[in-house]
Amino acid sequence: xxxxxxxxxxxxxxxxxxxxxxxxxxxxxxxxxxxxxxxxxxxxxxxxxxxxxxxxxxxxxxxxxxxxxxxxxxxxxxxxxxxxxxxxxxxxxxxxxxxxxxxxxxxxxxxxxxxxxxxxxxxxxxxxxxxxxxxxxxxxxxxx
Numbered sequence: 001x002x003x004x005x006x007x008x009x010x011x012x013x014x015x016x017x018x019x020x021x022x023x024x025x026x027x028x029x030x031x032x033x034x035x036x037x038x039x040x041x042x043x044x045x046x047x048x049x050x051x052x053x054x055x056x057x058x059x060x061x062x063x064x065x066x067x068x069x070x071x072x073x074x075x076x077x078x079x080x081x082x083x084x085x086x087x088x089x090x091x092x093x094x095x096x097x098x099x100x101x102x103x104x105x106x107x108x109x110x111x112x113x114x115x116x117x118x119x120x121x122x123x124x125x126x127x128x129x130x131x132x133x134x135x136x137x138x139x140x141x142x143x144x
Contacts, residue, residue: 073124074100078132079112081120090121091143108133108140 019027033040047054076099081089084097091106100106105123110132117137123144125133130140 072104073107074104075107075109076100076122077109077111078114078129081108081118082112082114082116085118086116088119088121091123114138 017027018025019031022028030040038044047056049055076094080099084099085093091100094100094106095102107124107126108120108122108129109126110128114132114136118133119139119141120133121141121143123142125140125142133140
């Protein structure tokens with residue numbers, strides 16, 4: 001048996017109904033489209049809502065703007081610094097430990113407790129984080 005000998009089994013396939021070929025086959029005259037109206041005459045574009053104001057025009061557009069000068073910081077908390085560092089913590093060390101993402105300035109936030117004196121170097125500090133670091137006997141240095 002070869003590929004060109006194959007054909008579907010008897011009765012498994014049905015011929016397509018050919019409409020609009022006269023009254024005899026009962027698929028003539030209006031050809032199953034009913035009488036009059038848009039559906040009988042033409043196709044409509046996708047999303048057409050019958051003349052009602054379309055959804056794309058009913059929904060309000062986005063308002064406001066995105067500040068092009070916004071600085072996105074890589075944030076780190078003092079509890080994380082206390083867990084990973086002894087003595088000095090700088091952005092390069094934080095990156096090496098996988099605590100911050102590359103290419104972003106680092107900001108230190110105040111979540112958690114710090115119980116050791118650390119010299120923390122970062123681009124920005126929250127006021128509470130700076131207070132916690134200094135209360136533990138450390139220093140918060142802002143680097144460029």
